[in-house]
Amino acid sequence: MNKTIIININSIVFHIEEDAYDMLRTYMIDIKKHFGHSVDSKEILLDIENRIAEMFTDKIQSGKKEVINSQDVEEVITQMGRVSDFEMDEDTAGAQAEQAAAADTTFQVGKKLMRDSDDKVLGGVCAGLGHYFGIESRWVRLLFALLFLFAGTGILFYVILWIIMPLAVTRVDKMEMRGEAPNIQNFKKNFEEEMGSIRENFSGAGANVNRGVRSAGNVIGNILIVFVKIIGLLFAFSIGLTLLGLLIAVIVMALGVSSINNDGIIEGFNFISQKDTPWAFIAAGLSTAIPLIGIFYLIIRILFNRRPMNNYLAVGLLVIFLVSAGASTYYTAEVARDFKERSIITQEQAIGEFDTYYLRLNNSREIKVSDNVDKKNTIRLNFKNNDLMKVRMDDISINFEQIDSLAKPYIKYEYAAKGKNYKVATLRASNIDYKTAIDSNQIAFDSHFDLLNEELYRDQEVTITLFIPVGKKIVLDNSIRWKVRNVPFDTCYPEDSYDIKQTVWKMTERGINCAIMPVVLDEEIEETETGDVIISEHNDTRIKIDSSGISIQTNKNK
Template structure:
C-alpha cells in the first residue's frame, strides 16, 4: 500500500502517490531554477503548470482512475521535455529539433480583423491569413455565403486564450522548449512592434508637438487677452460702485452735519453721541469710509488703464488722512463709551385712589407737551392741537404686586448711566414717565421720554402698581408687551384677539387669573 498526497496544480486538486510526487516536485524545481533569470519567468512557469494539469486530467480520464502514479509522472514529464534539452549551442538547431504537433482550430485574437476566424483557419491549414480573408471576401461577393460561414465559424470556434491553446493553434510542440520559444517569439514581436511604432509615430509626434506648441501659444494669448478684458470690466464695475458709495457717503456726511437738514438725528445710534462730539465723530467716520473708497478707485483706474495714477506722496497723504480719522474715531468713541461707565437709580411714588376694580389701558401714542413744543420751536398757527411722536425713547417694564397695606401706589424706578454717579443720576432724573387715572381707569404711557437735547444713556423705568389683596384688574392685551411676571394671554379663551382684556385678581401669593380653570387649561403641558 502506497502513501497518497493531495496537491493543487493551477486550482485543480489531484491525488498523487508519494514517490510520484517527489519526482514531479524535483521536475518543477528544475524548471523554476532554469527559468529563474528569464524575464517574466512566473508567466512561463504558470503556463507549464497549466499544461501539466491538463495532461494529468486527460491521463486520469483515459485510464479511468483517480490517483497519479509514478509512471504517469514519468511519461508526462518526458513528453514535456527536460531542462537538459536546452543545453545546445545553437538556438536555431534547438528550435529546428523541436517536433511539430498536430494543430487545433482556434480563433486567433492577436491577429484579427474582426473575430480572428480567418487567422485561425490560416494557422490550422498552414497558409497565410490574408489568403483566407481574400477567399472569404470573394465568397461573399460572388456567392453570398462567405459572410454567413464566417459568422457561423465565429460562433462555433473558440478563441485561443491560454499560451497552450495558442501553441496548439500554431502546431507547436507543447513542451518546455515550445513554451520557451513561444514566449521568446512574443517578446521579440512586441519589441519589433514597439520599434516599428516608434518609427512610424515619430513624424506624427513631431507634427503633434508643433501643433501643441502653436495651440499653446495661441491659447495663452487668448487667455491673456480674455483675462485682461475681465479685469478691465471688474475694474470699471469697482470704480462705478466706489463712486456711488463715495457720493452717498458725502451726502450722508452733509446730512448728519446739518448742511442739508437742520434737524438733529435722535435715532439709535446717533442719539448716543454727545451733541458736542457729533461733528468730529461724523467727520472721522466720513474719513474712514471715503479714504478707502478713493484708494480703491485709484487702484481700479491703474488696473483699467495699465498706468500709474498716483505717486508715493499722494498715497502717503491718503494714509495719513485715514490714520487721522481713525485716531479721531477712537478718541471720541472712547469718550462716548465712558458715558456708560456708572449706573444710578431714583424712585418716585404716586398715591392712587383705590377701587375694587381697576381697568389698565395702554396709551401707545407719544404726544409732545407744551414744553416739548417750546424746545422744538413748534407753532400751530393759531389752531389747537398736539403733535404726536412715534419714536420709542426708552424701555418700560411694568409689574403688578401686592400692597403691604390698603393703599394703592404706583412706583416708578428710573435708571440711567453716566460718566460718574452724579451724571448718571442726573440723566435718570431727566427721564419722564406719565400715567393718567380717570376714576378706576389707569392709562399708562408706552414710552419713556427725556429732553430733546439729552443723549441716550440706557435710560429705562420699572413701573410697579401695588394694589391691596382682593383687588380685581381688567388688563388690556396691549399691555402684554411691557407686562412682567405673568402672560396675559394665559387668562383668555383660545383664538382671542391680541388686545382682548383679561381679568386678574390680587391674592396673598400674588396676581392670579380670575378664572382659575381657564388659566390651568392654557398653562398645562400639551
C-alpha cells in the same frame, strides 16, 4: 587631418573644422554677452548670424571647398568686427547697461520670479514658477490644471500671477529667472541651448506646430487679459459708486442732521451730542472712504499702468485717514464710556382705595382732539415745542406686587439711566419725563417717555410697580399687555384669541391671578372627516352634531 563639425546657422548647414568652430563659438558668446542687455538682442543676433551664414556661403562657393576653416572664421570676424570694435560706436546707454549688469553679477544671489517667454503655453507663468522653485514646468502646469478643478481657483491664481510677474525680456532677465549669474560660462551655456533650440525649430513641421500653439496661447492670453480688465473695471466701478454714496451720506449727515431733527421728520441720532454729530459722521465717513479710495486707485493702476499716487497726496490721505480713524475711535470710546455707571431714582405715588382698578396704556404719540375744540389750534399747541417727536423712549415695564389687604395701595416709579459716572447717570435719570394719568380708579400709563434738556440716549428705563392690597380686582386693558411683566397672561387668555379687549385679575397672597376666564363669543364651527360638525369643544363641554343627532358631552372628571 582635421576633425569636422556640422553646424547649422539659420537653417543652413556648414561643415566647420573643430578649431574654427571653437573660435566661432567664443566669438558668438562674446557677441551674445555684448547685446544681452538690449531688448532687441534677438533680432540683432539673428541679423549677425544671417550675415555670417551668408559670408560662409560666399567663401565656400568662391573657394570651391566644403569645409570652413579657422582662416575663414577669422576673416568673417574681422569683417564683422570684434566686441571691442563695437564699443567704439556703440550707444553709451548700452555700455552703461553692461557695466551695471557687470556690477550686478557680483551681488546677484537667488532667482527672480519672472514669466518665461521661451517656454510658454499661455503667459509663461508656470514655466517661470518652475524656474523659481526648481521644478519642471509641466508639474506646475499639472498643479494649476488640478487647481482649476477646485472651483476655478487655478484660473484666478494664474491671472493674478500673470499680472504680478514681469516678462523676462532680455537675456540677462532670463538668466536671473533661472538663477544663473550672468557671466561668461552661463552665456556660453545659454548660447548652446539656443543653438539647440534653433536646430529644433528648423527641423521641420514641428516648428510651425509649435508656433501655432504659441500664437493660440497668445490669443487666449489676450482674451484673458481683457476679461480680467473687465472684471477689475466692474469692481472699480462698484467701489466708485460706494464712494459716491458715502460722500453724499457724509455731506447730508454732516450738514443736515440737525435741520432734519428740527423738522421732526427723522429722529436724530442721539447717541452723540448735537454739536459733535457732524464731526463724528465726517470722521466715520472718511475712515471708511480712504481705504476704498486706495483700493480703487490700486485697481486702476494695475489695469491701466498708471503711475503710483503722488507722494504728497498719498501722505496727505494717510494723515487724514489716521486722524479720522482716531476721531471715530474717540467718539466710539466716549459713547461706550458713557454707559459705565447706572443710576436709579425711585419715586412713590399713592393711589385711592378702590375694589377694582382699571389700567390702560395712553398712547402719548397720538394727538387727541375733542369735538368742541378747534383742531388746528390743538395741533399747533401740541407741536409748539416739537415735543411730540421727542416723546420717543418706550422702555417701560409695569409690575404688580401684593401688599396686606389693609395697607394703602401705591405706585412706585424707578427711573434708570447710564452715564460715565454715577452723578451723570443720576442727572440723566432725573431728566426722564414720564406721566401717569390717575382719575380715581382709572389709571392710564403713557406709552412713551421724554428726555428733557436734549438728553442723549443712555439706556433710559422706567420701571413701574403697582402695590395692590390682596383681594382687589384689577382690569387690564389689552393695550397694556406688552408693557406688563409679571402677569401670567396665558392663564387668562383662551387659546388663539387675540380679540379680547380686557382681562380681569385678582390680587392674591401668591400674586396676581386670573379672576374670570373671558368667554369666547364667536364659536368656531369645524367639520370633521366623518361629516360630523363639532360646534364647540371648549374645556370640558363638547357639543357635536352628527348623523345620530346633536350630542352634548360634559367631562366631569376634571
